[in-house]
Amino acid sequence: MKEPEKAGFLTAASDAAYDALWESFRQGDTEAFEDMFRQYYPVLLNYGMRITRNEAEAKDCVQSLFLQIWERRQFLGPTTSARNYLLASLRRSILKKIGGIRQVYTEDFPDFQAELSIETKLIQSQVEAENARLLKEAFDKLPARQKEAIFLRFYEDQDFDEIARIMNISTRAVYKLIYKGLDNLQSQLGKNNIDLAYLLVLLLIPVG
Numbered sequence: 001m002k003e004p005e006k007a008g009f010l011t012a013a014s015d016a017a018y019d020a021l022w023e024s025f026r027q028g029d030t031e032a033f034e035d036m037f038r039q040y041y042p043v044l045l046n047y048g049m050r051i052t053r054n055e056a057e058a059k060d061c062v063q064s065l066f067l068q069i070w071e072r073r074q075f076l077g078p079t080t081s082a083r084n085y086l087l088a089s090l091r092r093s094i095l096k097k098i099g100g101i102r103q104v105y106t107e108d109f110p111d112f113q114a115e116l117s118i119e120t121k122l123i124q125s126q127v128e129a130e131n132a133r134l135l136k137e138a139f140d141k142l143p144a145r146q147k148e149a150i151f152l153r154f155y156e157d158q159d160f161d162e163i164a165r166i167m168n169i170s171t172r173a174v175y176k177l178i179y180k181g182l183d184n185l186q187s188q189l190g191k192n193n194i195d196l197a198y199l200l201v202l203l204l205i206p207v208g
Contacts, residue, residue, distance in 0.1 A: 022082040026073050033073075037066050040083060043156075044090050050151065051094050061093050081162065088166045138188040146181030153178055 021039075024032035041062060048058035065086065069076065079085045139147065145167075152158045152166060160178075164171040 022079060026076055026078075028073065033066075033070055036082065040086055041066075043083065044086055047087055047156075048090055048094055050148070051091065052098060057097070058094070061090060061097060065090050065093055084158070084162050084166060087156075088168070091166060092168075134189060135185070138185050141188070142181050142184055146177050146184065149174055149177040150181050 021032045021036045025036055044062045044065070045058055048062055049055055052058050052061075069086075069089075139150075142150070148167065149163060152163045153160075158166065160171050160174045163174045167174065169177075
């Protein structure tokens with residue numbers, strides 16, 4: 001299966017538009033399937049590479065996922081979000097492959113690779129560059145589960161219920177992960193007089 005060109009994350013609006021493809025795909029429309037693959041592949045690959053450090057393994061899991069859903073399309077039901085269904089399915093597939101399925105509810109999760117890029121328009125001075133550097137260092141120190149939840153909330157723009165479905169945990173657990181993660185970041189960055197409001201702005205910097 002040929003890899004599509006890299007693209008940015010899907011917005012909520014585009015995600016809603018592409019959900020319509022799901023129904024056409026379920027009916028065996030090959031053009032709809034190809035379009036869905038082209039649009040969701042970059043998002044899934046980016047997410048997969050943050051669960052496993054192996055790019056080839058992430059690509060293999062994404063491509064295998066698309067082959068599986070095509071073969072099983074007649075057994076798939078309607079979904080309120082094709083993207084969330086694919087993210088959750090990919091996550092399960094990778095965890096199963098790397099043998100981490102029994103670690104899902106622990107902090108001993110295979111490291112979630114989410115890096116914060118400092119090459120953005122927000123960095124216009126040495127002060128901002130230094131703050132972004134400090135944020136990246138603090139973010140890298142977070143437990144993998146907190147990093148994953150924050151990534152899904154701030155970069156993928158998922159709400160708490162959607163994150164819960166993707167990570168296969170309760171919504172309450174998602175709240176705890178995100179707020180504990182933000183609290184940990186604030187504790188570390190507070191030493192450098194960076195407040196939470198500025199932290200949340202920096203968290204919107206695109207992932208590199």
